[in-house]
Structures are given as C-alpha cells and as structure tokens.
Amino acid sequence: MHLPLIYLRHKNKYSLECDFLEDLATNLQNLNLNMRTPIATEQFVQILKENRGILFKIINTYCKDEEDRKDLEQEIIINLWKSLQTFSGDIKLSTWIYKVAFNVSVSFYRKDALRKAKTSSLSVSIFNETDFGDPKEDLNANHVLLHDFINQQDEFNREILILYLEDLSYKEIAEIVGITESNVGTKINRLKKKLKEYFNHLKQDSIWN
Amino acid sequence: MELDDLKDTWNKGKKQIESRLTLNERHIHDLIIQKSQSRFTALLGISIIGRNLALLYMGVSVWFAYTMIDELAYSIPAFIGAAAMLFSFIQHRSLKQPDFNSMDTLTLxxxxxxxxxxxxxxxxxxxxxxxxxxxxxxxIILKQRFRLSIYTDPANFITFFSVVLLISILVILFSGKIYHKWDAELAESENDLKKIEVFEED
Incomplete structure (x- = not known):
C-alpha cells in the first residue's frame, strides 16, 4: 500500500512492477495530489492496521500503566506519521516501523524528559479491543511464560528478543539496535541460555511444589 | 524449551491479538489533523529555541550598548552581557534534534x-x-526609557545595586538546592549513558 507514496516522492529512483499501482500513482499525479492529502492519511492508517499486532505488543512490553500506555501510543503514532514524510524507502517498511516504535518506546521506558514533563493524561486509546477479558486467558502457558521472560529483560535485550521472535535477520536487528551482527549473535545466544535456565527453574519449582 | 520453538507461540499470540484489535481511526485522524508534537521533540525544540534566543539577546545588548557607546559606564557592561550570551550560544551549539526515524536505538x-x-x-x-x-x-534601559540615571544619581545607584545584591543573595541561598537537582540529573544521565556503553561493549 505504501508503494504509490514512494513512487510519488521518488519517481526517478524507484520503479513499480505492478501495473495497478503504477496506474494509481499516475492518477494521483494527474489529480495533483501530494503526500499530505487525505489519501496519504488513509494509507498511513492502513499501515497501522497491518501492523497493529506488533505495535500493541511493543507498547505493552514497555509500558504497564494504562495512562502511560495511551501516552506512548500517541508518541509512536506522531513519530511514525512525521517520519513517514522523510521515509526514503531504502529500508523495508516493517524495519522502519520497528525502528521508530522501539526508539520511542525505549526512550519512554528510560524515564526521560517526556515522562517527567507529563502534564495531562489522555483518555482515548488508538486501539479498540473487541473482547475486554484478560488476553492471557486465551493464550497457552508458553506464551504467558515467554511474556514474563521478556519483561524480566532490560530495555535493549527486550528489543533484541522481540526482533528475533519477529524473525528478523541478525543484520536487520543489528541495524535497528545499533550493534554489530556478531554482537547480536552473542546476545541472542545469551538470551537462549537464560531462557533455558528460566524454564528449567520453573520446572524445578513445579516439581517441589 | 528453546527460543526458536517459541517463535511460533509468539506469532500465534500476535495473530490472536490482531483478531481482537481494531484501530480507533478517528483518534488517529485527530492526532494527525492536530499535528500534535511529540513531547520529547517539543522539549528539545524549546532548548534549541532558547539557544537561538541567546543570539537575539546578544543583539539587544549590542544595540543598546551601541546607542550609548560614548558612556562607557553603560556600554561596557552591556557588551559584557552580550559576550555572556554569545558564550551561552556557543556552549549550546552542539544541540540537535534526535531523529527517531534514522537513528538506531543505541545512538538515539x-x-x-x-x-x-x-x-x-x-x-x-x-x-x-x-x-x-x-x-x-x-x-541602559532605565536611562533610555525612563530617564533614570544609575551612575549619576546616588539614590538610584543605591536602589539598583541593593536590588542586584538582594537577587544575588537569593540566588546563592537557593543555588544549593538547584545545584543539587542539576547534579542528580547529571548523575542519572551519566548512569544511563554508562549502561548503554556497557551494553554495547558486552
């Protein structure tokens, strides 16, 4: 869905393989529409829709308090929207979303100035949940334990862990986090070892209890 | 249990969340239409505006000093004030907006x-x-705008420097508390930076 946007902004740099998108882009150009038209807004909402699951997970990983969560949601949306204006298309859209979402979440988590400067709370969330029951109830035990394990990690290891679970390559994780590929490998191996110990520890506890 | 075995669990959980989540599109549209500014970016923006204002303040001092260039008792202190503001601008020239889009997490x-x-x-x-x-x-302002001469009228001179003295005493008295706050913030930020460096090297 974002390809026409890229085409409009970088028509000399990118080519489109799909005739439909090319036609759509041409039509938009003919209508003299630019990036900040309602169509771009719709496309932005579509991007958010397609990635609502991971955004929800990242936000909930870094923020436990409900009001803080709404605040973080807003920060992420604003930063995604603003950075869309400078999105060059030289990285994958999903990588761009991870980058912005983690950058904002980690900043928020590290108790930086934005949290201290909080003056009012927002009452509206960007997410509507159709079922307000405890989400954990529907999920299997491993999923709950995995989340508990993630929450035990510091803010940077959480990011690496989530990106790994999202099946990103070491190269992509290195690019988003800002460490070398070999360092990503070392840290993931450590996390694997820690996870094993965590599950072994739980097993032992359940035997004794 | 291996981490790789949990990838499937993770994805199933994500799909399940997606199935029960919809977006509050109206709120998103409102956020975009209002062009709400990110809180952190706004804070940095204020600091950068403050830095640039130092240049404006310097200009004000220079202009007033220039208008009374022959009266050295007024113009020299004003030039000193301008120099202080220039010093402030230079000290803050390294301030830049962080880019949530292009910077990686650790650099940011x-x-x-x-x-x-x-x-x-x-x-x-x-x-x-x-x-x-x-x-x-x-x-200078008192002299130019209100015709009050600080240096030729003893009463004005005493009043002005009494006020300056009083403000200085208050600043000294409260500086301990203010300095303590700044020192605590500095220590906290240094710890944060150290944590990042340790994570990077570890």
Missing part, C-alpha cells in the same frame, strides 16, 4: 543522555548568564 539513547547531561551541566552557567545579562542591560 546516547544522544538523549548526552543532551540531558549537557543541559544539567550548563544549567548552572545559564542561570548566571541570564542574571549577568539582566544586570548589565537594566541600567
């Missing part, structure tokens, strides 16, 4: 920690610079 966090360390360190100087600027500019 380093940038934020360094920004906080910078403002905590410079806070002490900034307060003194503003005080110097006000004290050096006030005599």
């Amino acid at each position: 966090q380093k940038c934020i920690s360094q920004f906080r360390m910078h403002t905590a360190k410079m806070g002490k100087y900034d307060a003194a610079i503003v005080l110097v600027w006000i004290v050096t500019l006030t005599p």
Whole structure:
C-alpha cells in the first residue's frame, strides 16, 4: 500500500512492477495530489492496521500503566506519521516501523524528559479491543511464560528478543539496535541460555511444589 | 524449551491479538489533523529555541550598548552581557534534534543522555548568564526609557545595586538546592549513558 507514496516522492529512483499501482500513482499525479492529502492519511492508517499486532505488543512490553500506555501510543503514532514524510524507502517498511516504535518506546521506558514533563493524561486509546477479558486467558502457558521472560529483560535485550521472535535477520536487528551482527549473535545466544535456565527453574519449582 | 520453538507461540499470540484489535481511526485522524508534537521533540525544540534566543539577546545588548557607546559606564557592561550570551550560544551549539526515524536505538539513547547531561551541566552557567545579562542591560534601559540615571544619581545607584545584591543573595541561598537537582540529573544521565556503553561493549 505504501508503494504509490514512494513512487510519488521518488519517481526517478524507484520503479513499480505492478501495473495497478503504477496506474494509481499516475492518477494521483494527474489529480495533483501530494503526500499530505487525505489519501496519504488513509494509507498511513492502513499501515497501522497491518501492523497493529506488533505495535500493541511493543507498547505493552514497555509500558504497564494504562495512562502511560495511551501516552506512548500517541508518541509512536506522531513519530511514525512525521517520519513517514522523510521515509526514503531504502529500508523495508516493517524495519522502519520497528525502528521508530522501539526508539520511542525505549526512550519512554528510560524515564526521560517526556515522562517527567507529563502534564495531562489522555483518555482515548488508538486501539479498540473487541473482547475486554484478560488476553492471557486465551493464550497457552508458553506464551504467558515467554511474556514474563521478556519483561524480566532490560530495555535493549527486550528489543533484541522481540526482533528475533519477529524473525528478523541478525543484520536487520543489528541495524535497528545499533550493534554489530556478531554482537547480536552473542546476545541472542545469551538470551537462549537464560531462557533455558528460566524454564528449567520453573520446572524445578513445579516439581517441589 | 528453546527460543526458536517459541517463535511460533509468539506469532500465534500476535495473530490472536490482531483478531481482537481494531484501530480507533478517528483518534488517529485527530492526532494527525492536530499535528500534535511529540513531547520529547517539543522539549528539545524549546532548548534549541532558547539557544537561538541567546543570539537575539546578544543583539539587544549590542544595540543598546551601541546607542550609548560614548558612556562607557553603560556600554561596557552591556557588551559584557552580550559576550555572556554569545558564550551561552556557543556552549549550546552542539544541540540537535534526535531523529527517531534514522537513528538506531543505541545512538538515539546516547544522544538523549548526552543532551540531558549537557543541559544539567550548563544549567548552572545559564542561570548566571541570564542574571549577568539582566544586570548589565537594566541600567541602559532605565536611562533610555525612563530617564533614570544609575551612575549619576546616588539614590538610584543605591536602589539598583541593593536590588542586584538582594537577587544575588537569593540566588546563592537557593543555588544549593538547584545545584543539587542539576547534579542528580547529571548523575542519572551519566548512569544511563554508562549502561548503554556497557551494553554495547558486552
């Protein structure tokens, strides 16, 4: 869905393989529409829709308090929207979303100035949940334990862990986090070892209890 | 249980969340239409505006000093105030907006920690610079706008310097508390930066 946007902004740099998108882009150009038209807004909402699951997970990983969560949601949306204006298309859209979402979440988590400067709370969330029951109830035990394990990690290891679970390559994780590929490998191996110990520890506890 | 075995669990959980989530599109549209500014970016923006205002304040001092260039008792202090503001601008010239889009997580966090360390360190100087600027500019303004001469009228001279003395005493009395706050912020930011460096090297 974002390809026409890229085409409009970088028509000399990118080519489109799909005739439909090319036609759509041409039509938009003919209508003299630019990036900040309602169509771009719709496309932005579509991007958010397609990635609502991971955004929800990242936000909930870094923020436990409900009001803080709404605040973080807003920060992420604003930063995604603003950075869309400078999105060059030289990285994958999903990588761009991870980058912005983690950058904002980690900043928020590290108790930086934005949290201290909080003056009012927002009452509206960007997410509507159709079922307000405890989400954990529907999920299997491993999923709950995995989340508990993630929450035990510091803010940077959480990011690496989530990106790994999202099946990103070491190269992509290195690019988003800002460490070398070999360092990503070392840290993931450590996390694997820690996870094993965590599950072994739980097993032992359940035997004794 | 292996981490790789949990990838499937993770994805199933994500799909399940997606199936029960919809977006509050109206709220998203409202956020975009209002062009709400990110809170952190706004804070940095204020600091950068403050830095640029120092140049404006310098210009004000220079202009007033120039208008009374022959009366050295007025113009020299005003030039000193202008120099102090220039010093402030130079000290803050390294301030830049962090880019949530292009920076990786660690670079961004380093940038934020360094920004906080910078403002905590410079806070002490900034307060003194503003005080110097006000004290050096006030005599000229009083002279030009209100025809009050500080240096030729003993009563005005005593009143002005009594006020300056009083403000200085208050600043000294409260500086301990303010300095303690800045020092605590500085220590916290240094710890944050250290944590990032340790994570990077480990």
